[in-house]
Amino acid sequence: MTAISLTHLVANSIEAWGHVRPLVTFCARLVKMKTDLYVTLLTTTVMFERLIREAGRSFDEGDESSQRLRIVCVGPSADMVGDGLIGPMWKALAAEEDLICQQTGISCNALPAPTVAIIDLFALENTGVVRAFSGSSVKIYSWWPGLTYYGLYEFGDVHVGGLGNIRVRAEQESRQSGRPYHDVVKEIFFTKSGNLVRLPSLPPMYDYEIHPQDFDIPDEAIVKFFPKVNEVVAMTDGVILISFQSWEKEAIQATRDWMTETGRAVYTVGPLLPTASKRKAVANEKIQSPESACIQAFLDETLARSGGYSLLYISFGTIFFPSKTSEKLWAFLDVVMELDIPFLMSRASPRCVVPEEVKEKVKAYGKGLISAWIPQQMVLDHPATGWYVSHGGHNGLTEAIVSAVPLIMWPFVGDQPVNAVLVTDVHKVGYELLREVRSGSGLRKIFRTGYTPIGTIEAVKDEARDVLRRAFGEDGKEKRTRLQALQQAALGDWDEGGASRRDVTAFLASL
Structure with missing residues (x-):
């Protein structure tokens, strides 16, 4: 094919919404910032349609840069990792051949061979495929889709x-x-x-x-x-962090210091939220939920009936749920209703099974709604929304910060417990259900407080009453004010001269 003066970047993530959602947003930002850049995002059958809709949240009508972001399906995956599936696609890309999307059957025109790949840190075989086939002719950056502290602790070198x-x-x-x-x-x-x-x-x-x-x-x-994550990260040319300077400055610097030892780059790119107009971004989010109209009406009714900041939003994301101790969540909801707090709860996780008894209670209460899939940013931006009970996944937490909705943390594993510490002890913009909702080894002594949880249902209810009363009282107002300052700092990371803007500009200049 005739040489074209453009840069071609390929991106790939495992089959997890919390990993691939920010990746498609980042890819959209890249093509909007660099006019000679094409990005091919390779994904699996499960994620393809959702990513098409999510990408639309970053482009307004008539934005021609959207044509330089290609989302191509590599086919169905046997597991959430989808490792090795990009092999045939990568060979075609490297040979500058057309690609056939395995979802639509549409042929994507050939482009110059890619020189850069951004690959999820858990997509181990896909990273190996690119390195083995293309050698050092392609720079590979490890995509860290969560808290930087967590990446350091679980997958960093011992030193x-x-x-x-x-x-x-x-x-x-x-x-x-x-x-x-x-x-x-x-x-x-x-x-x-x-x-x-x-x-x-x-x-x-x-x-x-x-x-x-x-x-x-x-x-x-x-x-x-x-x-194997540690050794696969070692074969890359650097890392891209979806976190942001104003949230975890020290962890980001520690990662830079670590990578600098081997001459590798670190780029911080958060917070990553859609860049289209509010109208377009909300519209494309709503079409991902068949219940969006009902949810919108419920939010509006709550605002009219109970006022601003009155609603409690509860979501554990698309994977996590306290399935082994679900009785603690239903006890928490009992306290919410006892305190006459309107609430909206997501049951997007396949682990969430709502008992009929709970459904009947919520129906009789009249101020609660449990939905299978919730347009989260729409909810967080609504003036009725006051607090967000979250497991602490990095994407939901980022959305809460940018919407200035303070958090009540209910963490499980991964980066969530450290995000909870950042929320409560470092930035002081929320609470953690620190004691009684814990289970397993979490019921052992807590270092920060010296308290050993009891873990009974009554203890859960007592802690819930205490936290919710403070959240919807004067202490909660102080935390909201503090969060509003953090919100401006986070948004400032993408302003001209901001930390993430500088890093992404430097990344594009290196291509």
Whole structure:
């Protein structure tokens, strides 16, 4: 094909909305900022249609830069990782051949071979495919779709406070002890002895507090990719962090220091939210929920009946849910209704099963709504919304900060417990249900308070009453005011001269 003076970047994420949603938003920003850049986002069948709609939230009518973002389906995945599926597509891209979208059957015109790839840190085989096929001719950046602190702790080198190369450690221990590799890996990740974890500028925590809920992570994740993330990140040319300077400055700097040791780059790109007009962004979000009209009406009715900041929004995202202790959530809802607080709850997680008894209570209450899929940014931007009960996933937390909706944290695993500490102890913009909703090893002594949770239903209700009364009282107003200042700082990270704007400009200049 005839050489064209343009740059071609390829992006890929695992099959998880919290990973791929910010990635498509970032890709949209890139093509809007660099007029000679084409981006091909490779995704799986499950995510394809949703990503098409989500991408539309970043482009207004007539924005021709949208034509330089191509979302191409590689086909169905047998698991949420989809590893290795990009192989045939990558070979076609490298050979400057047309691509056939496996969802639509439409042929995508050939482009110059890609010179840059952004690949999810958990998409291990896909990273290997690109490196093995294209060698050093393609720069690979690891996409970190969550809190930077978490990436450092779980997947960083030992000398920066991380767990290091878990695969090598587990294989050595397995050979020496005769124990199965799978068991050794689970022990490294989840069997905690009560050692103190000290992360930059955070209060110390016991290691078991990093997993305060008894939540099953699929064995496939534990064995297939968790142990190998550290060494795969080591083969990349740098990392792209979806977090932002005003949220976790110290962790970002620690990551820069770590990568600088090997001459690799770190780019911070958050907060990542759609860039189209509010009307277009909201419209494209609404069409992703068949219940959006009902939810909009419920929000408007709540505002008229109960006033601004009166509604409690509850969501544990698309994966997490307190399924092993769901009775604690229903007890929490009892207190919400007892205190006459209007609420809207998402049940998007497949783990969420609402008992008939709870449905009847909510119906009789008349000020609550439980929905399968909620247009979250629409809810957070609505003047009726006062507080957000969240598991602490980084995308939902980012949306809450940008909408200045303070948080009540109910974390499980991953980056969520550290986000809860940032919310409560560092930025002081919310509360954590710190004691009684914990389960499993989380019911052990809490370092920050010295308290050992009881975990009974009555204890859950007592804590819920205390937190909710403070949230909807004067203390909550102070936290909202503090969050509004943080909101402006976060938005400022993308203003001219802001930290994320500078980093993304530097990234584009390096292409």
